[in-house]
Amino acid sequence: MDRSPFPHHGPLRPEQVTGRESLAVDLAQRIADRRLTALVGPRRFGKTSLLKRVAADLAAVGPQPVWIDLYQLTSMADFAAAVDRGLASVVGPVRRALDSIAATVALRIGVLGVELTRSPKYRPDPVLSLRNLLGVLTSAAQRHDLFVVFDEFSGVANIQGGAGVLRTELQHHFQSLGIVFAGSEPSTMRALFSEQTQPFFAQADLVEIGPLSDAAVGHIVEDGFETTQRHTGGITSRIVAFAAGHPQRAMQLADALWRRVEPGETADMPAWEAALAEVRTNVNAASERIFSLLPTGQQKTLRAIAAGGSIYGAAASALELPPGSAQDAAEKLIGNGIVRRAQERLEVIDPLLADWLCRRFPI
Template identity: 30%
Template sequence: MRDTASPFEFDGPVPPDCMINRRSEADVIREWTRESQLMTLVAPRRFGKTSLIRKIASEGEKTGLMVVTADLFEVASLSDLVLRLERAWAQHTPEELRPAAGKILGSAQAGVSISGGGFALAMADRPDTDPEPALHALLELPARLAQHRPGRILIVLDEFQSVAGVPGAQALIWRHAWQERHAVSHLFAGGGPGMLSAAPDDEGRPVEQARTLRLGRLPSAELRTVIKDRFAAANRDVSGVIDGLVAVGEGHPQRTMLLAHLLWLEVSAGERATADDLDAAIAVALRQVDAEARATMSGLTAGQRKVLRAVAEYGTPMAARASRTLGLPKTTAQKAAPHLVATGLIEDTDEGWRVVDPLLARWIRTNYGTRA
């Protein structure tokens, strides 16, 4: 019977008590926070940045660490940035600090409030409202609020790479973060190392002083153990296919959990998973990513598509056979590869090139494969 809910979370941030590994990464961020470091957390999409941040926030409640997280994905303007920050403070400010936060924001007379709707109302009344005073008020709030509590405050700006599209915003945020680093810690999270590219690098504030933590793939041994144990707890045996499942997932957190979930749907209680069950789960996974994969390919130039296919099939954009089969000149590969790296589609590791998303790579080989 398949009447037991799947224990594999794959369609959103993972609850803190369900996270696999990441203990050392959480410890590093907590240590850097105590040391007043400015931090960047870098990882491709679906590698668990948000889950890790939520875990730190959840555990911080027990140690006196206050975490305020703002989601800046596709932030469009300074006004939009103000709305995101105001919403974050409304959501994450503890009850005992809300009166103080409200008083601080009220004294700024910039239209923002701890309720999270102040600036939207201000813009509704006056569409030409200048967002800069409100932005300064929100960026100054953590340092002023730190005077009202004994513990540390950590400001997390998630998907910070989106801020690069708002002129002047990165530099302004960095300046406040640098000036307030002894009272408040800042963590800039996103998908690329160039998140602070527009920040100022003069007056003794080099962006290189920000410590960078990169989330890697999850270790195969721990994935095997966790997946086998979760199946076994519901009287399901995956010992015969666990190595294959982990190999297909390539340590990618979300993709591995998706495959485990789909395999769960193929195996009833009291049964042992077979190679056919795993093949069926992989086939369903490829159907699920089909629309996303086609959109990804459509959004690339012809040269970028060829490089992505070359890495998926041949493990390198410079393979001689890829050059012949795909019509991929070396100069085109050299131009296109950096863009694919910057957008998190491929990576150049110590073990060589590979597509970040193992299901995208398999989808490419399945639909456009040129190797026998």
């Protein structure tokens, strides 16, 4: 049985990442040039997948990656443990260098998470541990060509003093260690690098990862069907239009259609309608949950945007949405990564959430 060419659960393997070639080249060059870069974009837009591909491309010619996942940090101990896990995942000569350097400061890489769960009397100081771990990383960068990816970097905003410790330990090594910060909370990421009160103010270039082009989505869909001896029968345009450049949703829709087409056969409208119905059913509960957690003003604003991209038109009037409230709510929705500005209009980033809103609340 063929495996679907449209994986959409979790990050892709490096060789599966397509449609981002120019951005991949740009990021690789930034890392090689030691230019601090913050990659910003909505969730499920492929930031992690893209950076995994960049890491694989660079590792093939020399620079070795260190991947540190900062998702859902709640304490300095979480921060230190995340850095420890990142260093522990490194293999080969770089790992041997890390272990050798760590031994000089009485550290054992890979066990900090356990040590931090001990009773207070025997528990290591998480701030000191974090500083030591970062020192091990920067020392290893003097021996090997390294770069580090801080994934879900917006999690640092939850840790008082966390960004300050990171800046203090890294600031004298920006020329020897490539660094990329990636985050899915646009307002938090921009604040971390754009507000003067933040330790990393003006320290990194903000690079946006946007939707895939229609051409890129079309190519991915057509190629996936053709390589598994199937045909789209013109349904590609339906997927392209519905997905609106959203990478994960495009793959999800394509996968649902692909599973309804046998090898040698061609997709048709009934297959597309069945695929779309299945995907809609799968996302209904999550969409309801997202919507229910929003304040009333943001709910109304989101409905107005889904209905036509404007917060001042007929939809807003029907919802009794005052312009001032709508503007404030729209900014919060943008900051939370639910809505984005697209030229002269606003749009819901997730096309399936927008579709659910229109089906659930027809105006």
